[in-house]
Amino acid sequence: MSAKNKTIEEKMNELREMTAWFESEEFSLTHAAEKFEAAAKLAREIEHDLSEMENTVNVLKKSFEDV
């Protein structure tokens, strides 16, 4: 479904499109269950990605004192 290397924004956009499908002309009852499952999976993935990501804080060794 969505590759691991996609950014959060890309995944959010994908989820937005998936949700929009349910209101679009393309909606078909036959594919509704499958699409819903995919959207739920993607939302779980976004939640996981967001919760897992951490910052790297690197205090520079350089001194800014006047020389």
Add this chain to the structure above:
Amino acid sequence: MENNDIRLSVSDFVALVNQTFEYAMPNIVIVGEVSGYNVRQGKWVRFKLKDEQCAVDFFGSVYQIRTPLEDGMVVAVLGRPRLSDKWGFSVSIQSVQPVGEGSIKRSFDLLLKKLETEGLFDPARKRLLPELPKRIGLISSTQAAGYTDFIKVLNGRWGGMEVDVANTLVQGINAPGQIIRAIDYFNQSGEPPEVIVIVRGGGDPDDLAAFNDEGLVRAIAASRIPTLVGVGHEIDTTLADLVADVRASTPSNAAQILVPDRRELIERSRNMVRSIVPELLVKLADYRREADDLMVNSGQMIAERIRGFKDETATTLKLLTQYDPKTVLARGYALVRGDVDVGKLIEIERQHDVIEAEVRNVSKK
């Protein structure tokens, strides 16, 4: 004179005094009231610092004085005592900061007016911050509460970023120079951050005075990298705040401005999926209604067709009845069979009888 007295030339004496000063007082901050302030040739600054008992000469260049001065202001001067071969004793100025609420306010107002005239605070100069920065250049003191607040809120809200921290002083006379060097460092870096964030927690006006330093304000304005400044509490305003591309009220607020809250995003993505359910129910109800309507319509169509067939059959039957010879006989007509030639016998059938008759005459009509 004794034999062990030191005998020196004037020049050597000046050199020795200066060496002694340098050794004894490499960096010294002197606080006092400015008097006799004057600038020569737009370059050389002289004034006295005085208190109730004493007054001392100070000398420096305008480049070292990055805060507007005037007589009566109380300032702290970082300087080196020096005996000049020509001008006698004075303190060489390295930097100056106003001290006390009144002087800070006065200096702030003077500099604000000056920089405002130059258009440094013009809203048109303000740049947008990157939407989701991957690399942040943070300038603060790692010992300061403001630094801890910023990192804590930043980590809570968003992740996956690289934060390079330039650990500098954030108060005192040496702070502006260090912060300026950190701004330059990030601007000249091979892999520059997408945004420079300068934070410092709350403090009294003396603590925040570093952020009203003209050199620092100009360095923030000149930064090629967009800047976000969060200094002090909500009520504090420094010139560094005003010149930054984006101003945050506190260090925590700087983190809030910089990145979205992942919890909000998680909630938003959950809501997106949740919103499908009512949409789906509406769609299903539509389908059901359509199916029901179709059923009702087909029922009606079938009934109509049956009625149509019935009517048609009745009409046909009626018509057929009209053509039935029996009906014709019942209406009084007769059916003649046989050859209609004179002398021949013919059969005449009426409703209730059949008559045999002889043809007597046949005449054309």
